[in-house]
Amino acid sequence: xxxxxxxxxxxxxxxxxxxxxxxxxxxxxxxxxxxxxxxxxxxxxxxxxxxxxxxxxxxxxxxxxxxxxxxxxxxxxxxxxxxxxxxxxxxxxxxxxxxxxxxxxxxxxxxxxxxxxxxxxxxxxxxxxxxxxxxxxxxxxxxxxxxxxxxxxxxxxxxxxxxxxxxxxxxxxxxxxxxxxxxxxxxxxxxxxxxxxxxxxxxxxxxxxxxxxxxxxxxxxxxxxxxxxxxxxxxxxxxxxxxxxxxxxxxxxxxxxxxxxxxxxxxxxxxxxxxxxxxxxxxxxxxxxxxxxxxxxxxxxxxxxxxxxxxxxxxxxxxxxxxxxxxxxxxxxxxxxxxxxxxxxxxxxxxxxxxxxxxxxxxxxxxxxxxxxxxxxxxxxxxxxxxxxxxxxxxxxxxxxxxxxxxxxxxxxxxxxxxxxxxxxxxx
Amino acid sequence: xxxxxxxxxxxxxxxxxxxxxxxxxxxxxxxxxxxxxxxxxxxxxxxxxxxxxxxxxxxxxxxxxxxxxxxxxxxxxxxxxxxxxxxxxxxxxxxxxxxxxxxxxxxxxxxxxxxxxxxxxxxxxxxxxxxxxxxxxxxxxxxxxxxxxxxxxxxxxxxxxxxxxxxxxxxxxxxxxxxxxxxxxxxxxxxxxxxxxxxxxxxxxxxxxxxxxxxxxxxxxxxxxxxxxxxxxxxxxxxxxxxxxxxxxxxxxxxxxxxxxxxxxxxxxxxxxxxxxxxxxxxxxxxxxxxxxxxxxxxxxxxxxxxxxxx
Numbered sequence: 001x002x003x004x005x006x007x008x009x010x011x012x013x014x015x016x017x018x019x020x021x022x023x024x025x026x027x028x029x030x031x032x033x034x035x036x037x038x039x040x041x042x043x044x045x046x047x048x049x050x051x052x053x054x055x056x057x058x059x060x061x062x063x064x065x066x067x068x069x070x071x072x073x074x075x076x077x078x079x080x081x082x083x084x085x086x087x088x089x090x091x092x093x094x095x096x097x098x099x100x101x102x103x104x105x106x107x108x109x110x111x112x113x114x115x116x117x118x119x120x121x122x123x124x125x126x127x128x129x130x131x132x133x134x135x136x137x138x139x140x141x142x143x144x145x146x147x148x149x150x151x152x153x154x155x156x157x158x159x160x161x162x163x164x165x166x167x168x169x170x171x172x173x174x175x176x177x178x179x180x181x182x183x184x185x186x187x188x189x190x191x192x193x194x195x196x197x198x199x200x201x202x203x204x205x206x207x208x209x210x211x212x213x214x215x216x217x218x219x220x221x222x223x224x225x226x227x228x229x230x231x232x233x234x235x236x237x238x239x240x241x242x243x244x245x246x247x248x249x250x251x252x253x254x255x256x257x258x259x260x261x262x263x264x265x266x267x268x269x270x271x272x273x274x275x276x277x278x279x280x281x282x283x284x285x286x287x288x289x290x291x292x293x294x295x296x297x298x299x300x301x302x303x304x305x306x307x308x309x310x311x312x313x314x315x316x317x318x319x320x321x322x323x324x325x326x327x328x329x330x331x332x333x334x335x336x337x338x339x340x341x342x343x344x345x346x347x348x349x350x351x352x353x354x355x356x357x358x359x360x361x362x363x364x365x366x367x368x369x370x371x372x373x374x375x376x377x378x379x380x381x382x383x384x385x386x387x388x389x390x391x392x393x394x395x396x397x398x399x400x401x402x403x404x405x406x407x408x409x410x411x412x413x414x415x416x417x418x419x420x421x422x423x424x425x426x427x428x
Numbered sequence: 429x430x431x432x433x434x435x436x437x438x439x440x441x442x443x444x445x446x447x448x449x450x451x452x453x454x455x456x457x458x459x460x461x462x463x464x465x466x467x468x469x470x471x472x473x474x475x476x477x478x479x480x481x482x483x484x485x486x487x488x489x490x491x492x493x494x495x496x497x498x499x500x501x502x503x504x505x506x507x508x509x510x511x512x513x514x515x516x517x518x519x520x521x522x523x524x525x526x527x528x529x530x531x532x533x534x535x536x537x538x539x540x541x542x543x544x545x546x547x548x549x550x551x552x553x554x555x556x557x558x559x560x561x562x563x564x565x566x567x568x569x570x571x572x573x574x575x576x577x578x579x580x581x582x583x584x585x586x587x588x589x590x591x592x593x594x595x596x597x598x599x600x601x602x603x604x605x606x607x608x609x610x611x612x613x614x615x616x617x618x619x620x621x622x623x624x625x626x627x628x629x630x631x632x633x634x635x636x637x638x639x640x641x642x643x644x645x646x647x648x649x650x651x652x653x654x655x656x657x658x659x660x661x662x663x664x665x666x667x668x669x670x671x672x673x674x675x676x677x678x679x680x681x682x683x684x685x686x687x688x689x690x691x692x693x694x695x696x697x698x699x700x701x702x703x704x705x706x707x708x709x710x711x712x713x714x715x716x717x718x719x720x721x722x723x724x725x726x727x728x729x730x731x732x733x734x735x736x737x738x739x
Contacts (some may be wrong), residue, residue: 109683116682327686328602366609373601376686 009203016204024215031216043206047278050192059163061185062300067171090311091344094318103229104326110223156353196281226384233388237395244402252373262290270397294409301407305400312392318344324372483578493569495706508535509558509567512550517733518573533570561704570703575632587713589699591724594692596674599666626667
């Protein structure tokens, strides 16, 4: 179907996005119409529908296969170490750019009054800080009492725990029966990956409505008032992307330009849907098909990275904590900056399974104990988040890919590609 | 964590702001005091031959009738005590230089129902002073955003409240965070030995503060500019004032919400009522308030009364 292929071309995708932005600017009545918002929701819901089975099935199957292959311990250790190092590095980068850029120092009168207007709405309500759950709740809530409830309420952390348990135990049971189950799980993953891939045909139209309603909702006053913070976060996102490019280039020798070509689809989905999870299936495909990495380890490390390592939140949190200290003239010493770096990592891990906007509230868990007043700033960050989210989500996806490249095994066995090829033929 | 909550420059800057505010407000009230005695609604009736030596006290005190209804009707005028400082939106000088506000409208309507003219006595410089005017018979009634308090109720009677203001706390966010406050128990946090809570001298909020926060230290400030300056600088943990003053301040300077948090106290209201001596007059006023269903709210008032220039 060559006619349909046009819909997946770069011009079609950018056309949809730019058309949406123009609609949002010049026809805000249309863009803010509830139906338009619902159409965008429809597309995102379809992606979410496909992603949940992919996460569960691919974690179970690939962990079992890693166990069969006998390198599970080494592999998991490498995964955890890489994740922690990447999170701390992102956090340190956030602190560094905020210290150099000083986004919270000398706020202009205009910026202050824009913030003020945002905050006035909050005094009507009695509680302007929004703590959603405590750190203990997060950790103690990891084990689901009912795995189906975890799945139906999309409790990511619980799903991960359940899937990992399932995969580990499955990996200890040798035999034809468990091989069949692994194959079945891989088939489930493939089915939903293909469904998502098909859904990308409608991406230009989805982008049109999503970008239109997002653009129309943007408050230009807030953009102007927070310009410095927004710019810094985009600089941070850019540095993360450049760092990830370098890592991928050094590890597997793919040039940055080629990387962009391969990851194009993933990055566009990330930028427009502002959801790393929605971009995950195309990352998985790019990693195993284009970067030639071992399919099993990719299917294990990428879902884990996407779900557990929210680099975008780590960066935002680190910058925000330093921003608060600057707004309130709280002077910080070198040790304070180290504490902030670790606190931002901790808070970002606590947001696992939460949508970005809700997750921001988790920063109060570390900000308040550090003596940094967060409740007023949280409202400013919430207002700014729609503008920074696309950029930091792209950086997040890129860094996920880079950590994947670092951890995943090189693809050696030809049989995997053969299996993929035969399944392509079979289903075509 | 090594921490200097507020830098020296901010302190100096805020002090200058507070000073300027204090100066301008005193200048403004001085200017207002020198305006002619136009506190009567009908200048034709202002035939009171009183001369005062002090230029600042040029306001003509209008002899009251003692507050009895029959005397008020006989005199053809209702003398209403209103404190000399303006309290927007209750009583203030509008753009045209006239006395305006919800208390003024209420007083005029009461006078209209009695078939007389309202006349305003603004000799009292404090709210307690208005109650004294009524008690001494220098005013028939006092409508001046008067909080009902036990000390005041020793001097005059009060009608049923015609508006209930919430009592509000304005808290310094840095101090609040340093104290590791439980957001659900701000009163408990403020009511600890060593905590400082500010209130304006001569208002009922000094008493309210001692009552709500018996363990804390109540620090008095001369006016609201100094009061709000103190909480913004972090000199006190928080300040206690009424909903109206706090909301007005925040609506004018919303950016202050970056430094302060505002919390209305759910179980502490500030009933505002009319001060009156004569029992029959009190009964009549209560009936008036009930039949006319007078129940105001701060949000409505701030919407209804246009803010005067420069306020």
